[in-house]
Amino acid sequence: MIDELINFYKTIPNLWELSKARIAKQWRWFALPAAVALVLLILLVIVTKAAGVTDITAARWYYRLTGLTTFIFFWTGVRHAYYYFKQDVVVMKMFKMSPYFHVALISVIYAVLMWVVNLIILLTTPVNIDSSVFGTILYSVMSLPLMFVVASILGLLAVLYRRTRILFYSLVILSFLLVPILYIPSHTGSVWTHLIMLNPVCYLVKGSAEANVIGLTSVSNIAYHLYECLLIAIGFVVIYALNRYVAYQKFEVTPHSDEFDDGNSKNKTVKAKVKNKKATTGEYSGNQESREEKVGQSQEVNTSTEDKSTSTQEADKTVREQTKLGVETSKYQ
Template identity: 30%
Template sequence: MNELFEQHIKHFPHMIKYCFFEVRYHYKQYLIVLGALLLLLLITFGQLLIRDTIDVQRTTSFFKLVGFFAYFWIFFALFHSEKTVRKQGSLYNRLSVPYYVGTSAQVFLMMIIFLIAMTITGLVSTSMTEVIEINHLGFFYYLVMTYVLLVPLASIIGVLGKYFYKTRYIVFGALIFLILLVPILYVPNNMYAVWVNILRLNPLFYVINGFQQTMILGSAASTNLPYHILFYFEIALIYLLWVNVNRAHKTELFDDN
């Protein structure tokens, strides 16, 4: 595991260069994603004004919107990571660069788009209601935790996608189903506690709900210590899985299709 951390830090400059490469040749793709997020924000803002909603309704709408933006980051980062390694794996081999340089770049680029959307969302939401409270330190914490979570997940998906053709369909289906398991279509406070506790076993629920709480409720996101410990334990398991997948990839235990 230490080797992966060291290699990731060592190749971080390559990852930044790859980000510039991606933006240069696929800038339309990222502009479309950013435009879609801002359009959704505009629609949410417009319908709240037209309906002349009260603070509770506005807070609930922005709560769900923040969750959807975080989901958008996760969806595109993981889905494009599979395509990145599958289509550009030979390029990494020629440059002697690990495959996770590309997957990390996808996570990082989508994080930048997410940050832009969230900054504008914060400005709009606080201008519409005084109930919303933003915890900037808490937001940064969940930003780091999401990056730490997505890098190994994206790398695992990328490697599997290179060797198994159906990986892309499984990942797409799982990400679509994910929207039902995270607090986007519903507010956790309106559900039975037992169901919320079950949903919290999902580490993606942790980061999405964390963004929602830090952007809407302020400091309330840092009060559940067992929930944080559970997430750290899951992160450790995911990184152990990544170590094994990376070792198998290096020793070519997979059969190339």
């Protein structure tokens, strides 16, 4: 871990130059959501002034516009950050550099742009509407780690699976239905309000909108802040686990390779010894069988030799008896 931190600090200048060059080429990603938000703001100002709507009605529409702006900046930042993550993982691994630097830098840029646009919306709200610059800053800062976590998780999943884009758009649609943009709950204690508050994106959308319309009341829910921080912490744990999983599965990295190599070498040595022992035992048994066969053959040869010597002795004895009988017969004649 310490070696990785030291290597990260050493490669920061190179990462900074690479990120600056990439951001300069991708400036449209940053300009597009800001332009859309400003155009919607201009249209809202013109319509409210021309129609002469009441401050309460205007406040509801400013609430929706701030929430929609926050939603657009958040998911555009996530899409921009994770889109090149798969390529960065492969390239940065070759140079021992971190692919998360570019994700963090993009998250910072989108968080700053979100704060600037929401501040412009805050300045154009009617005088009777209470607003909070501190609340706008707080929710813009909180969008940074959440954007980083979501983009990093989607980027790691994109390394493993091909259809991550479907997951991304599904999350966008689902989160859009669970934020107070199209429908604003009239009662804060309703079941629907608590249900949509489980959505971490709702924390940013609802908080930013209330900061521009309600004021400091938007930052008074301490438990909701703790809930969002807990989700972000869990997200960092998921990133840590997925990062190791991607390294093992995608790049076939074996943990503790030295220990596994020693174990394999020991197993190979044991297997070789067993094999040699079996071969030696087989050779010994083969030699023993051949020796037994040779002993058996020699015994058979000795037996046949003894039989031959016995028959020869009997033949010699017969010849001697016949010779002796012939000599005696010649004497009598």
